[in-house]
Amino acid sequence: MIYFDNNATTRVDPAVVEEMLPFFSEKYGNPSAGYRFAKACREAIEVARERVAGFIGADPSEIVFTSCGTESNNAAIASALRAQPGKRHVITSAIEHSAVLKYCAALGVEGVETTILPVDGGGRISLDELEAALRPDTALVTLMLANNETGVLSPVFEAAELLRGREVLFHTDAVNAAGKVPLALEGSGVHLLSLSGHKFHAPKGVGILYVNRNVRFEPLLIGGGQEGGRRSGTEAVPNIVAIGKAAELARAFLAEAGSQRLAALRDHFEREILERVPGVVRNGSAEHRLPNTAHLSFEGLDAGEMLLLFDQKDFYCSSGSACSTGKAKPSHVMLAMGHSEERARSSLRFSFSRYNTDAEVETAVALVVKVAEKLRSLRSPGVVVGG
Ligand SMILES: Cc1ncc(COP(=O)(O)O)c(C=O)c1O
Structure with missing residues (x-):
């Protein structure tokens, strides 16, 4: 099979599995217990904390282990509001993950107001619009670092600079950026940051919340x-040990030009598809984006139909559409970028990891070319014979 859906989740690295296994079988003590048997667990947690801190350029005391990226996002927003009781306003953007957008919407019943910043055609917010949206009662600005669908990078470090010296907290959902671009939080002005292990080769069900040491x-x-x-x-x-190991591996990968390797694979794939399949356009800023993500629209084709044919050939990518009700809704990210529902429904996301190879790219390109031709030939009007 060929798996190009690494923004959805990633394969757990075998070295990560190896490190976590003893914590199921031999070292299963409760870390809070005072006896020696539990000491190995406590120590392993602190090793993981140091590894994660090293990975994102933070101090170990600033790392909190959570159950997932969703929890980290919810906890960051909740904390910002509870720590500043007089403030009931949050600023976010239209392309955020539902773990931010829906949580903010849910807080509406408690009287929290949310300003949702628009994005331009490239999928980026304007810092001027962010500044204009600030109010005396703004508790938090929360902007994602990398969009999970398009891979577009938001100007979060510029936003953190803009907020410096103002009494507003800044959170970034970096869940889909981790392991793809380096992170260096020390001195960045970011107060809170979320990560999720399963996006960078740790298991599902473990997350990180970075909490700057000066923040309540x-x-x-x-x-x-x-x-x-x-x-x-x-x-x-076991999960905490795993995310620590995954962070250590991701740090080494990035230090060894990992971003460039991902970009080379992605660019190879994208170039071939753009050249060989007619009517394909790229979505989102080409300049400000993750190295591992290609988000492409196939004019006149339905992404859902393409995915069904890919599935039959064991090739996996994603339409980026929420399909929980059985009927795919067009992506809120594509609509926010000003694209039509039709273009949104013809879009596919291909996202790469360090496990992907050039040989896979070649095979996948050939399949995409074939599937696009097949669906187009079915659509074209039949030849009419005779009268
Ligand atoms: C940008 C972004 N934020 C948050 C999440 C939620 O993370 P988790 O699945 O760990 O709850 C995801 C996962 O899809 C994501 O892509």
């Missing part, structure tokens, strides 16, 4: 006081 944090989960009271719940030791 109010926990979402309250109970046993684990993670220094910032996230109660018995620590998922």
Whole structure:
């Protein structure tokens, strides 16, 4: 099979599996227990914390382990509001993940107002519009670093600079950026940042919330006081060990020109498709985007139909459309960029990882060419014989 859907989730690295296994079988103590048997678990958590901190250029004390990216996003927004009780306004953007957009919408019943910034045709917000949206009661600005559908990078570090010295917290959902572009948080002005392990070769069900040491944090989960009271719940030791190892591997990958390797694969694929399939256009800023993502519209074709044919050949990518009800809704990201529903429905996302190869790119390109030709020939009017 060929898997080009690495923005959805990634394969767990075998070295990650190896490190986490003993924490299911031999080292299964509860890290909060005082006895020696649990000590290995406590120590392993701290090793993971150091590795994650090294990966994102932070201090270990600023790393909180959570259950997923969704929890990290929810916790960041909740904390910003609870830590500043007089402030009830949040600014975000129209292309955020539902873990931000729907959470902000849900807070509406509690009287929290959300300003949703528009994006331009390239999928980027305007810093001027961000500045204009600020209010005395703005508690938080939350903007994603990399869009999961298009791969477009938002100007989050510029936004953090803009907010410097103002009493507004800044959070970024970096879930889809981690492992693809380097992160260096120290001195960046970012107060809160979310990551999710399964996007960079750790298992599903573990996330990170970076909380800058100068920021007051109010926990979402309250109970046993684990993670220094910032996230109660018995620590998922195997998963925490895994995300630590994955962070270490991702850091090494990026240090060895990993971003460039991903970009070379993606560019090879994109070039071939643009050359060999008529009516294909690229979506989103070509300049500001992740190295691993190609987001393409196939004029006149239906992404859902293409995916069905790809599936039969064991080739996996994504339409970027939410399909929970059975009827695919056009992507809110494409609509926010000003594209038509038709163009949104003809779009596919191809996202690469370090496990993909040039040989896979060749095979996948040939398949995409064939599928596009087949669907187009079915659409073209039949030849009429005789009278
Ligand atoms: C940008 C972004 N934010 C948040 C999430 C949610 O992460 P998780 O699946 O770990 O809850 C995802 C996952 O698809 C994502 O792509």
